[in-house]
Amino acid sequence: MQNSEAMALSAALLAVAGELTRRIHDGVVARGFEGVRPVHGYAFARLAPDGATVTELAVHLGVTKQAASQLVDELVRKGYAERRPHPGDARARLVVLTEAGWACARAAEEAAAEAVRAWGDVLGEAQVHALREGLLRITPDGPIRPAW
Amino acid sequence: MQNSEAMALSAALLAVAGELTRRIHDGVVARGFEGVRPVHGYAFARLAPDGATVTELAVHLGVTKQAASQLVDELVRKGYAERRPHPGDARARLVVLTEAGWACARAAEEAAAEAVRAWGDVLGEAQVHALREGLLRITPDGPIRPAW
DNA sequence: GTATATGGTCAAGCTACTTGACCATATGCC
DNA sequence: GGCATATGGTCAAGTAGCTTGACCATATAC
Numbered sequence: 001m002q003n004s005e006a007m008a009l010s011a012a013l014l015a016v017a018g019e020l021t022r023r024i025h026d027g028v029v030a031r032g033f034e035g036v037r038p039v040h041g042y043a044f045a046r047l048a049p050d051g052a053t054v055t056e057l058a059v060h061l062g063v064t065k066q067a068a069s070q071l072v073d074e075l076v077r078k079g080y081a082e083r084r085p086h087p088g089d090a091r092a093r094l095v096v097l098t099e100a101g102w103a104c105a106r107a108a109e110e111a112a113a114e115a116v117r118a119w120g121d122v123l124g125e126a127q128v129h130a131l132r133e134g135l136l137r138i139t140p141d142g143p144i145r146p147a148w
Numbered sequence: 149m150q151n152s153e154a155m156a157l158s159a160a161l162l163a164v165a166g167e168l169t170r171r172i173h174d175g176v177v178a179r180g181f182e183g184v185r186p187v188h189g190y191a192f193a194r195l196a197p198d199g200a201t202v203t204e205l206a207v208h209l210g211v212t213k214q215a216a217s218q219l220v221d222e223l224v225r226k227g228y229a230e231r232r233p234h235p236g237d238a239r240a241r242l243v244v245l246t247e248a249g250w251a252c253a254r255a256a257e258e259a260a261a262e263a264v265r266a267w268g269d270v271l272g273e274a275q276v277h278a279l280r281e282g283l284l285r286i287t288p289d290g291p292i293r294p295a296w
Numbered sequence: 297g298t299a300t301a302t303g304g305t306c307a308a309g310c311t312a313c314t315t316g317a318c319c320a321t322a323t324g325c326c
Numbered sequence: 327g328g329c330a331t332a333t334g335g336t337c338a339a340g341t342a343g344c345t346t347g348a349c350c351a352t353a354t355a356c
Contacts, residue, residue, distance in 0.1 A: 001261070001264060001265070001268070001273070001276070002261075003257040003258060003260070003261045004257070005280070006257070006260045006261035006263075006264040006265075007256075007257050007260050007261070008280065008284070009260075009264055009276070009279070009280040009283065009284075010168055010172070010260040010263070010264065011193065011287075012280065012283040012284045012287045013161075013164065013165055013168060013283055014165055014168065014169065014292070015287045015288060015292055016161065016165075016283055016286055016287055016288070017161055017162055017164075017165035018292060019288040019290075020158055020161060020162065021162065024158070037343095039343095045159065053303070053304090054303070054304065054305090055302080055303060055304080063343095063344070063345090064344080064345065064346085065303075065304070065305090066304090066305075066306090066344085066345075066346085067343075067344055067345075069304065069305065070343075070344080071343090086303090089302095089303080089352080089353075090351080090352060090353085091302070091303045091304070091351060091352045091353065092302090092303050092304080092352090093303085093304075108155075109151040109152070109154070109155050110151060112151070112154045112155050112157075112158040113149070113150075113151045113154035113155070115154075115158070116149060116154040116157055116158065117149070117154075118286075119286045120149070122285055122286055123282055123285060123286065125149070127278075127282055128149070128157070130275075130278065130282070131157070131279065131282050131283075132153070132156065132157040132160065134271055134275055134278070134279050135157065135160040135161055135164055135279075136156070136157075136160045137270055137271060138164055138266075138267045138270055138271065139159075139160045139163045139164055140163060140164070140167040142167075144162070144163055144166060185312095187312095201334070201335090202334075202335065202336090203333080203334060203335080211312095211313075211314090212313080212314065212315085213334075213335070213336095214313085214314075214315085214335090214336075214337090215312075215313055215314075217335065217336065218312075218313080219312090234334090237321080237322075237333095237334075238320080238321060238322085239320060239321040239322065239333070239334045239335070240321090240333090240334050240335080241334085241335075
């Protein structure tokens with residue numbers, strides 16, 4: 001594959017990622033959740049199952065724990081999360097989603113599903129499925145970072 | 149398709165995009181270009197063919213023209229671009245890449261090709277091709293924006 | 297029981313953006 | 327030609343989200 005083809009693929013991937021982010025954000029706002037930024041979605045993804053500590057969240061997002069702590073401050077202030085004592089470690093605090101936080105996460109899922117549905121209209125269900133399988137196989141481990 | 153599947157596809161796409169950005173950036177730095185940020189790559193993409201005005205660049209990046217002007221300042225200071233009088237509009241200035249700018253853009257292409265090659269090792273050439281074709285068909289028009 | 301490591305926060309600083317004001321030139325209209 | 331308005335660009339100041347550095351509380355190793 002030529003460099004120019006690799007660049008075209010890269011550019012397309014990044015453009016689609018940017019557009020997807022915008023659509024999810026717009027969809028979440030349209031469902032009545034204000035003051036949320038795209039990065040909050042990635043925090044929700046880590047907090048959703050059983051909560052997480054600030055340090056775990058920092059690793060997930062690829063930022064300092066101070067930055068993660070500030071982000072949690074913001075989520076708490078806006079009513080999407082709360083800090084609880086950590087069972088088994090008196091130093092730590094377990095950050096969990098509130099009911100509003102869960103509702104916001106569901107709204108993000110719906111918005112993502114809408115965006116993916118639009119791709120289905122262009123590509124067809126089978127190709128979207130193939131896209132998903134292909135991407136899942138090259139998905140890296142490690143922290144989730146902003147695309148630039 | 150269920151919401152959770154759409155979310156898995158979205159998360160994979162965004163994770164791959166973040167990783168790709170990181171790899172291109174690392175590859176460019178490894179080739180000796182310092183002080184460049186990922187957003188500069190998107191600026192290069194707009195400036196590369198024939199140059200562009202600050203306002204055109206701002207539209208391309210989805211930022212204010214002041215921000216675009218500051219970014220051009222930075223590129224000029226670092227030797228990657230220069231401002232020339234615009235032929236045919238004395239108000240405007242045409243921003244073009246210098247030889248160093250072109251070299252940096254080529255380095256980014258090589259780094260992108262390396263990253264794509266790694267995908268090929270996992271997926272095979274044919275599936276990478278299919279991925280490219282699929283993504284190109286759902287690539288939006290309009291400004292290129294950070295993924296979050 | 298003491299030394300060190302880890303979870304978390306407070307405070308200050310930096311960087312890349314924003315908004316607002318302004319100047320120079322271009323364009324539309326009489 | 328002359329004036330009103332639109333457009334390209336920059337300067338200046340403010341802001342948001344991150345960083346680094348310092349510090350405290352608790353856990354862990356020996």
